[in-house]
Amino acid sequence: xxxxxxxxxxxxxxxxxxxxxxxxxxxxxxxxxxxxxxxxxxxxxxxxxxxxxxxxxxxxxxxxxxxxxxxxxxxxxxxxxxxxxxxxxxxxxxxxxxxxxxxxxxxxxxxxxxxxxxxxxxxxxxxxxxxxxxxxxxxxxxxxxxxxxxxxxxxxxxxxxxxxxxxxxxxxxxxxxxxxxxxxxxxxxxxxxxxxxxxxxxxxxxxxxxxxxxxxxxxxxxxxxxxxxxxxxxxxxxxxxxxxxxxxxxxxxxxxxxxxxxxxxxxxxxxxxxxxxxxxxxxxxxxxxxxxxxxxxxxxxxxxxxxxxxxxxxxxxxxxxxxxxxxxxxxxxxxxxxxxxxxxxxxxxxxxxxxxxxxxxxxxxx
Numbered sequence: 001x002x003x004x005x006x007x008x009x010x011x012x013x014x015x016x017x018x019x020x021x022x023x024x025x026x027x028x029x030x031x032x033x034x035x036x037x038x039x040x041x042x043x044x045x046x047x048x049x050x051x052x053x054x055x056x057x058x059x060x061x062x063x064x065x066x067x068x069x070x071x072x073x074x075x076x077x078x079x080x081x082x083x084x085x086x087x088x089x090x091x092x093x094x095x096x097x098x099x100x101x102x103x104x105x106x107x108x109x110x111x112x113x114x115x116x117x118x119x120x121x122x123x124x125x126x127x128x129x130x131x132x133x134x135x136x137x138x139x140x141x142x143x144x145x146x147x148x149x150x151x152x153x154x155x156x157x158x159x160x161x162x163x164x165x166x167x168x169x170x171x172x173x174x175x176x177x178x179x180x181x182x183x184x185x186x187x188x189x190x191x192x193x194x195x196x197x198x199x200x201x202x203x204x205x206x207x208x209x210x211x212x213x214x215x216x217x218x219x220x221x222x223x224x225x226x227x228x229x230x231x232x233x234x235x236x237x238x239x240x241x242x243x244x245x246x247x248x249x250x251x252x253x254x255x256x257x258x259x260x261x262x263x264x265x266x267x268x269x270x271x272x273x274x275x276x277x278x279x280x281x282x283x284x285x286x287x288x289x290x291x292x293x294x295x296x297x298x299x300x301x302x303x304x305x306x307x308x309x310x311x312x313x314x315x316x317x318x319x320x321x322x323x324x325x326x327x328x329x330x331x332x333x334x335x336x337x338x339x340x341x342x343x344x345x346x347x348x349x350x351x352x353x354x355x356x357x358x359x360x361x362x363x364x365x366x
Contacts, residue, residue, distance in 0.1 A: 007033070007035060011035070011038065011039050014035065014036065014039040015039040015040070015042070018030075018036070018039055018040040018043060019043065021040075023047065023080060023083045026040060026043065026044065026047070027044070030044060046080075047080070047084070050080060050081045050083075050084045051084040053081070053084075054081045054082070054084045054085050055084055055085065055086050055087065056085075056086070056087040056089065057085055057087070057088055057089070058088070058089035058090070058091060059089070059090050059091060059092065059103070059179070059183070060091050060092070060102060060103040060130060060131050061102055061103075061131055061134055062094065062100040062101060062102065062134055062135075062136045063100075063134070063136060065179060065182050065183055065186055066179075066182055068082065068085075068186055069182055069185055069186045069189070070148070072186065072189035072190075073148075073151050073152070073155065073185075073189065074148070074151075082189060082190055082191075083191060083192055084192070085190050085192065085193060086192060086193065086194045086195065087193075087194065087195040087196075087197065088183075088186075088187065088190075088193060088195070088196050088197070089197045089199065090183060090196075090197070090198045090199065090212075091103050091199045093179065093180065093212045093265075094177060094178070094179040095176075095177065095178050096176055096177040096178065097136075097137055097138075097139050097140060097176070097177035098137050098177070099137070099177070100135075100136040100137050100139055100177060100179075101133075101134065101135045101136070101137055102131050102132070102133045102134045102135070103130075103131075105130070139177070141175035141176070144174075144175070149171060152171065152174070152181075152185060153167055153171060155185050155188060155189075156170060156171075156181075156185070159185075159188040159189075159236045159237075160184060160185070160188055160215070160218075160219045160222075160236060161219055161222040161223045161226060162218065162219070162222065163222075166218065166222075170215065180212055180214070180215055181215060184215040184216055184219065186238075187216070187236065187238035187239065188236035188237060188238055188239070189237060189238065190237055190238040190241070191237045191238075191241060192241055193237070193238040193241050193242055194241065194242065194243050194244060195242075195243070195244040195245075195246075196238075196242055196244070196245050196246070197245075197246045198212065198246065198247045198248060198265075199248070211265060211267070211268075211271050212265060213247070213267070213271045213272070214271075216239075216275075217271060217274050219236065219239070220239070220274040220275070220277060220278075221274060223235065224274075224277065233279075235278075235279055239278055239279075240279055240280065241280055242278055242280060242281060243280050243281060243282045243283065244281075244282065244283040244284075244285075245275055245278075245281065245283070245284050245285070246284075246285040246286075247265075247267055247272060247285070247286050247287070247289070248265060248267060248286065248287035248288055248289070266288050266289075267286065267288065267289040267290075268289070268290065269289060269290045269326045269327070269330065272284075272286055272289060273304055273326075273330060276304055276308065276309040276311060276330060276333050276334075277308065277309065278310075279310070280310070281309065281310055281311050282310065282311060282312050282313065283311065283312065283313040283314075283315075284311050284313070284314055284315070285313075285314075285315035285317070286315065286316055286317070286319055287316075287317040287318055287319070288317070288318050288319065289316065289319045289320075290316075290319045290320040290321065290326065290327065303329060304329050304330060304333040305333065306332055306333060307332075307333070307334070307335045308333050308335075309333045309334050309335065310334075310335060310336075311333075311334050311337070312334070312336060312337060312338045312339070313337075313338060313339040313341075314330075314331065314334070314337065314339070314340050314341070315340075315341040315342075316341070316342045316343070316344075317342075317343055318343050319342070319343075319344075321342060321344045321346075328350070331354070332357060334358070336358070337354075337357075337358045337361050338358075338360060338361055338362065339361065339362050340354070340361060340362070
């Protein structure tokens, strides 16, 4: 006879106890014995459904990010689905309430297509949506309750390391309909986020309004400059777990019809350099980057220390690389680079230098 009194508890009571076990430990609990597995099976089955539904999330629908963030912060809803989010896809940026609509993509036609001409005989565009059309452009700042905004203020300061002044600036931006602060707040609440992909942000939208990476850059900078624990900065959950980041990801196959690879935010190296410091990052991929920078390390905003990054795979698609010391600074910030993929031919001198620092690295040309 077993001496473990837990085995004599009714199944209903064991099931109730298992409901308090963290998702990180639930599977281990279920594997200890048949009784525990039986009692935890309902919750395990629910997690399978959650994973299918929530593993990949995107912002093409205007309310998706806001609803996920409210689930994470309201304290009124089940937050277990957020544990299953592994990939976030940002297809667009909304700077004001008038843009809170389903993301539409310009599908390009030439004059030869279907013998149809645009104005003055030029090429023309039609608009397509990958998702059912939704329009929330009638929303205003009044959609946020006072308690909700206070919660976001606390998250800005406690999770994203913003100062009170920076917090109020982003709250003001949020009330105008800017969704960048919502996305950064959501990232900070996702404990198992692995992949963050930004497909495109139309450049003209951000010429006067900063760039879509401003808040995340600000967070990383503040975390690096504030007093730290012996183990280093206390990173927000999503930034701590993130292993793969793609900015202006090159689209191929069926998605290339919806967004041309160059229809993107032309990202300066200064906007991406700080992501090399993320504590779990392994893969960084950039498209049409570096075009706005000077050809020196000032383009990064600061000098990345050598061997400061855990990144192993780097990809630069249509980036301004050669004769750009900022590019070299980013490459040699890696401790153990295994793969460097570019669309430009690297010089023999650069390849030799790479071979000396990273004997096992592989260069691939797209």
